[in-house]
Amino acid sequence: MSLKPSTPDFEKLSNAELCFLVALASWAMLFGALILCFILARIKNPLWPPPYISSFPITLPCFSTITLGVSSLFITKALQLFRKKSLDEFKFFWSLGILTGIFFGILQFVALKNWMTFDIRQHVYSSSVAFLIIFHGLHYAVGLSGLIWKYFKQGTIQSLRLWSWFWHFLGVVWLAIFLSIAI
Numbered sequence: 727m728s729l730k731p732s733t734p735d736f737e738k739l740s741n742a743e744l745c746f747l748v749a750l751a752s753w754a755m756l757f758g759a760l761i762l763c764f765i766l767a768r769i770k771n772p773l774w775p776p777p778y779i780s781s782f783p784i785t786l787p788c789f790s791t792i793t794l795g796v797s798s799l800f801i802t803k804a805l806q807l808f809r810k811k812s813l814d815e816f817k818f819f820w821s822l823g824i825l826t827g828i829f830f831g832i833l834q835f836v837a838l839k840n841w842m843t844f845d846i847r848q849h850v851y852s853s854s855v856a857f858l859i860i861f862h863g864l865h866y867a868v869g870l871s872g873l874i875w876k877y878f879k880q881g882t883i884q885s886l887r888l889w890s891w892f893w894h895f896l897g898v899v900w901l902a903i904f905l906s907i908a909i
Contacts, residue, residue: 746888750895757899761906764854775851790833797826798897801890824873858903869896
């Protein structure tokens with residue numbers, strides 16, 4: 727009888743995965759600092775948003791947030807199917823993840839276009855909301871491009887996992903941005 731404690735069977739992280747997690751942590755700190763700046767500006771301003779600037783619309787971004795969450799679920803399901811060597815099903819769910827990701831982008835673009843009917847230099851509210859969303863949008867474009875690239879050239883499970891981590895990270899960051907703006 728062994729007295730060793732049983733340990734769960736975890737996969738060891740590769741060096742590439744560890745480096746990628748460090749990169750995600752640095753991006754998380756960057757987005758966290760930007761969100762904190764937004765929150766501090768909000769606390770210091772008695773009128774938020776100012777009366778001459780409309781509040782950021784919440785309804786459409788609410789739907790887009792749900793869409794991005796569904797996209798992450800599709801990507802997770804596709805990754806599980808890739809591990810099971812089910813390439814056709816993998817491609818189906820990965821493409822659903824891409825399509826719902828594209829739909830997220832369309833909804834965000836429409837919401838931002840309808841809201842930004844003013845000069846973003848008017849107030850810290852408008853400039854900070856626009857900056858947060860546009861900065862997230864740049865990362866979103868990279869993430870979506872990576873998902874599309876991996877649809878055509880799957881490569882290894884590790885490369886798919888890294889792109890899925892990045893996509894899930896973008897979802898969490900968007901949720902933090904959305905909640906800081908909406909609340």
